[in-house]
Amino acid sequence: MKSAVITFPGSNCDRDMDVALKKFGFKNKMIWHTDAELPKIDLVVLPGGFSYGDYLRCGSMASKSKIMQSVINFANSGGMVMGICNGFQILVETGLVPGVLLRNKYLEFICKNVFVKINNKKNKYFKNVENEVLEFHIAHNEGNYFCTNDQLKEIEDNNQIAINYCDEDGKIEDRFNPNGSIKNIAGIFNKEKNVLGMMPHPERMIDSSLSGEDGSLFFKNLINNLK
Amino acid sequence: MIINEQVAVDHGLKKDEYAKICKLLKRTPNITELGIFSAMWNEHCSYKSSRLHLKKLPTEGKKVIQGPGENAGVIDIEDDDAIVFKIESHNHPSFIEPYQGAATGVGGIMRDVFTMGARPIANLNSIHFGSTQHKKTKNLLRGVVHGIGGYGNCMGVPTIAGQTSFDSSYNGNILVNAMTLGLVKKDKIFYSKAAGLNKPVIYVGSKTGRDGIHGASMASASFDEKIEEKKPTVQVGDPFTEKLLLEACLELMAGDSIIAIQDMGAAGLTSSSIEMASKGNLGIEINLNKVPCREAKMTPYEIMLSESQERMLIVLENGKEEKAKKIFDKWNLDFAVIGKTTKSKKIELYFDEKKVADIPVNTLVENSPMYDRKWKKAKLPKKNKIKKEDIKHLKIVEVLKKILANPNVCSKEWIWQQYDHTVMGDTIQKPGGDAGVVRVHGTDKAVAASVDSSAVYCWAHPLTGGKQVVCESFRNLICVGAKPIAITNCLNFGSPENEENMGEFVECVQGIGEASEFLKFPVVSGNVSFYNQTKNQGIKPTPTIGGVGLIKDYKNMITMEFKEVNNLVLVIGKTEGHIDQSLFARNILDEKNGPPPEINLFNEKNNGETLLKLIDNNLIKSAHDVSLGGIITAVAKMCIKGKKGINIKKPKYLINEIEYFFAEDQGRYILEINKKDFKKATDILNKNAVHFDELGTITENELYINDKTKVTIDELSTSNKSWLTHYMSK
Numbered sequence: 030m031k032s033a034v035i036t037f038p039g040s041n042c043d044r045d046m047d048v049a050l051k052k053f054g055f056k057n058k059m060i061w062h063t064d065a066e067l068p069k070i071d072l073v074v075l076p077g078g079f080s081y082g083d084y085l086r087c088g089s090m091a092s093k094s095k096i097m098q099s100v101i102n103f104a105n106s107g108g109m110v111m112g113i114c115n116g117f118q119i120l121v122e123t124g125l126v127p128g129v130l131l132r133n134k135y136l137e138f139i140c141k142n143v144f145v146k147i148n149n150k151k152n153k154y155f156k157n158v159e160n161e162v163l164e165f166h167i168a169h170n171e172g173n174y175f176c177t178n179d180q181l182k183e184i185e186d187n188n189q190i191a192i193n194y195c196d197e198d199g200k201i202e203d204r205f206n207p208n209g210s211i212k213n214i215a216g217i218f219n220k221e222k223n224v225l226g227m228m229p230h231p232e233r234m235i236d237s238s239l240s241g242e243d244g245s246l247f248f249k250n251l252i253n254n255l256k
Numbered sequence: 257m258i259i260n261e262q263v264a265v266d267h268g269l270k271k272d273e274y275a276k277i278c279k280l281l282k283r284t285p286n287i288t289e290l291g292i293f294s295a296m297w298n299e300h301c302s303y304k305s306s307r308l309h310l311k312k313l314p315t316e317g318k319k320v321i322q323g324p325g326e327n328a329g330v331i332d333i334e335d336d337d338a339i340v341f342k343i344e345s346h347n348h349p350s351f352i353e354p355y356q357g358a359a360t361g362v363g364g365i366m367r368d369v370f371t372m373g374a375r376p377i378a379n380l381n382s383i384h385f386g387s388t389q390h391k392k393t394k395n396l397l398r399g400v401v402h403g404i405g406g407y408g409n410c411m412g413v414p415t416i417a418g419q420t421s422f423d424s425s426y427n428g429n430i431l432v433n434a435m436t437l438g439l440v441k442k443d444k445i446f447y448s449k450a451a452g453l454n455k456p457v458i459y460v461g462s463k464t465g466r467d468g469i470h471g472a473s474m475a476s477a478s479f480d481e482k483i484e485e486k487k488p489t490v491q492v493g494d495p496f497t498e499k500l501l502l503e504a505c506l507e508l509m510a511g512d513s514i515i516a517i518q519d520m521g522a523a524g525l526t527s528s529s530i531e532m533a534s535k536g537n538l539g540i541e542i543n544l545n546k547v548p549c550r551e552a553k554m555t556p557y558e559i560m561l562s563e564s565q566e567r568m569l570i571v572l573e574n575g576k577e578e579k580a581k582k583i584f585d586k587w588n589l590d591f592a593v594i595g596k597t598t599k600s601k602k603i604e605l606y607f608d609e610k611k612v613a614d615i616p617v618n619t620l621v622e623n624s625p626m627y628d629r630k631w632k633k634a635k636l637p638k639k640n641k642i643k644k645e646d647i648k649h650l651k652i653v654e655v656l657k658k659i660l661a662n663p664n665v666c667s668k669e670w671i672w673q674q675y676d677h678t679v680m681g682d683t684i685q686k687p688g689g690d691a692g693v694v695r696v697h698g699t700d701k702a703v704a705a706s707v708d709s710s711a712v713y714c715w716a717h718p719l720t721g722g723k724q725v726v727c728e729s730f731r732n733l734i735c736v737g738a739k740p741i742a743i744t745n746c747l748n749f750g751s752p753e754n755e756e757n758m759g760e761f762v763e764c765v766q767g768i769g770e771a772s773e774f775l776k777f778p779v780v781s782g783n784v785s786f787y788n789q790t791k792n793q794g795i796k797p798t799p800t801i802g803g804v805g806l807i808k809d810y811k812n813m814i815t816m817e818f819k820e821v822n823n824l825v826l827v828i829g830k831t832e833g834h835i836d837q838s839l840f841a842r843n844i845l846d847e848k849n850g851p852p853p854e855i856n857l858f859n860e861k862n863n864g865e866t867l868l869k870l871i872d873n874n875l876i877k878s879a880h881d882v883s884l885g886g887i888i889t890a891v892a893k894m895c896i897k898g899k900k901g902i903n904i905k906k907p908k909y910l911i912n913e914i915e916y917f918f919a920e921d922q923g924r925y926i927l928e929i930n931k932k933d934f935k936k937a938t939d940i941l942n943k944n945a946v947h948f949d950e951l952g953t954i955t956e957n958e959l960y961i962n963d964k965t966k967v968t969i970d971e972l973s974t975s976n977k978s979w980l981t982h983y984m985s986k
């Protein structure tokens with residue numbers, strides 16, 4: 030399986046994602062934001078970080094960079110595109126996934142482990158993941174997902190919510206919501222479920238010496254689903 | 257503008273210093289030259305009051321590749337890998353403007369590290385605020401934490417450990433000390449020494465603006481009521497540009513174009529160009545019209561003294577300009593050839609085709625003032641006798657809960673959750689333990705780092721306090737299973753012109769020197785921050801020590817949380833019952849006098865090295881050093897982190913329970929050992945003549961003392977974890 034990670038000026042989880050993808054068998058290539066064309070690949074990842082310093086709005090300037098047009102075309106033709114953290118912020122700015130990401134409710138950067146419940150497994154990202162609840166890691170200042178009521182209805186009707194913040198047992202309640210996201214949303218799909226944007230960083234959970242191993246589960250499953 | 261003594265005094269120079277400048281130049285300096293002298297000769301850049309004493313610190317060792325004098329120190333961690341590290345203060349600006357002050361402190365120290373070719377892999381910080389009752393404390397704390405996070409998080413470098421304290425002596429002068437560790441291959445280290453004639457001098461990074469002019473001079477003076485007016489001397493940080501600068505510099509460094517490189521920190525273009533020329537015994541000629549400026553009509557004076565951030569000065573090999581420019585273009589950074597190296601040994605500046613400064617380099621560096629300031633030796637205070645009736649009514653559990661909720665002991669999760677501590681995917685010990693640990697990417701090795709200071713001990717007796725801080729750093733590294741290698745120090749003191757403050761400095765440095773010599777834990781880099789005082793009131797002497805150690809196989813790392821029920825808990829190191837200057841004495845008995853606990857360097861070394869032996873033999877399940885709050889506080893923290901209880905039996909000593917549990921005797925550790933390893937472990941302890949007490953056994957979820965007092969771990973945990981969050985949300 031071939032993957033590509035896009036590096037924007039200010040990306041800082043690009044290497045971590047490269048390490049994770051390779052660890053679980055992807056042949057990964059790093060792509061510079063000024064490139065015009067994507068190589069022939071099975072998965073594109075927009076990594077975390079602070080593209081363009083988060084100036085203007087998080088993800089806004091990166092969403093207009095040269096490579097993004099081919100990422101958008103790739104997604105629209107059914108290609109798998111995953112945006113993590115700042116990558117999710119870039120995805121909402123392109124309109125590939127609905128909604129916006131506001132500043133965290135308590136106005137502070139949060140770096141900690143969280144639990145997320147998988148809401149929809151009928152897609153290549155989460156199909157065959159045995160667990161209902163995964164322990165992931167978040168590190169962000171603007172992860173407070175928001176959308177209009179009409180958008181929310183559409184998202185729910187199309188089963189576009191990918192994961193929700195919850196507790197260890199999968200209870201989705203306000204007190205387990207770290208950033209004020211509407212409906213505890215931690216990640217969403219586009220209508221077709223080939224594009225996934227999420228705030229948690231699975232690439233930081235790929236080793237028992239790190240924060241945990243549920244990221245390993247995610248990547249192992251992902252590559253099997255793509256085969 | 258007519259230059260005279262008064263103008264010099266307004267620049268922070270003393271009258272005799274101005275006379276010396278005129279004598280060295282054999283003429284009156286012009287305004288640009290006077291600005292340059294004031295920037296180079298202030299305390300912050302010239303170390304004029306401290307140089308004499310810093311020379312006495314041990315700076316060499318088998319693992320030391322580069323000691324003090326460069327942008328940062330460098331140590332060998334085997335297999336051609338080296339760690340570059342340093343700590344630096346940003347106290348004065350952080351009090352005036354906490355967000356930017358702290359942010360640029362973090363940015364500055366990272367630049368010092370990647371200037372040497374190393375990719376930053378970990379940040380740490382030591383921050384100190386006034387009383388929690390003081391009206392400014394909350395805002396300063398919030399601003400500083402946001403600033404540190406704002407910069408470090410954006411750079412994508414994990415903040416892995418830190419220290420926060422509150423004391424009324426910081427009411428008017430907070431401390432913000434930032435430390436960075438970087439990883440480099442031994443043969444790819446870059447230095448600031450220029451070499452060769454007619455080599456192009458290159459300016460890269462951000463444009464020069466009017467921010468931070470006289471920042472270093474501001475940091476070399478005391479505060480008064482007009483300090484808010486100094487806001488324009490605080491620099492403004494842009495971590496995004498620094499991230500680009502980091503990547504661009506490392507890309508250029510992969511090749512062979514660079515002769516010397518120096519970041520523009522305090523005193524900006526002035527100190528960077530002069531330092532490179534001085535080290536290379538050369539001259540430098542700069543055309544100031546070529547310097548990329550943010551604003552129109554900047555004068556040579558402003559260009560030379562600006563402390564705009566995210567800038568570097570590079571001496572390149574001839575003919576490499578195009579190749580280098582391409583890299584900086586790719587990262588959208590300014591790149592300008594602004595001058596060349598010369599044989600004149602002078603710093604010569606041109607502006608609008610006129611020479612605007614002409615100063616021999618040695619007058620600025622070698623001939624800079626050096627003072628042997630008067631200082632007063634501190635007496636060891638007399639010991640207090642604790643009266644039985646003072647402690648009779650105290651209940652251990654109640655005291656313990658108070659101590660766990662003390663601002664200087666309580667959990668700092670509210671702070672470190674705002675720092676990205678997991679980016680780069682190698683953080684194997686997060687903040688909240690004895691030391692932060694990151695793996696050396698792609699290897700089995702890991703590097704441990706810790707920052708420590710003990711202002712109360714240093715204030716009570718500077719010589720003992722100086723030794724203690726080094727020992728504490730040594731212990732914290734050993735607790736995670738790392739072999740201590742070297743330290744960096746950040747020496748925060750009041751005015752060197754005050755004999756008592758100067759005495760605190762001299763004796764703390766002596767203590768640091770003695771301990772680091774004995775423990776073979778040399779000082780490889782550091783920074784001095786004097787004038788941490790408002791009007792005549794100085795801070796408590798606060799030397800901060802950043803220690804670095806190596807774990808050969810990261811799988812053998814030790815953490816502090818209790819692991820398993822029925823395991824045994826030992827205390828190693830002797831408990832004599834030293835209560836003076838302990839958290840217990842100061843906060844529970846309200847007794848602020850008396851000497852700090854004694855340091856016995858022999859025991860310190862022996863206990864630490866023996867513990868490393870136990871760890872090497874896989875006999876240790878968890879370890880934690882005993883510090884503020886004594887044995888019971890250390891044990892309680894291990895319980896809280898491990899969500900386990902303990903059944904404690906006080907050994908039959910002469911000292912009473914209160915003394916045994918709350919004393920702050922030094923050189924002690926709490927260890928968890930599996931019952932089956934008890935004999936093996938105690939054999940090693942006995943063989944090495946290390947004193948140990950059997951303290952108790954790990955249980956499910958309660959802390960029992962002598963079968964009569966008990967408290968649930970949940971209750972202790974709440975005391976420990978809720979204080980800071982509650983304080984900040986009020």
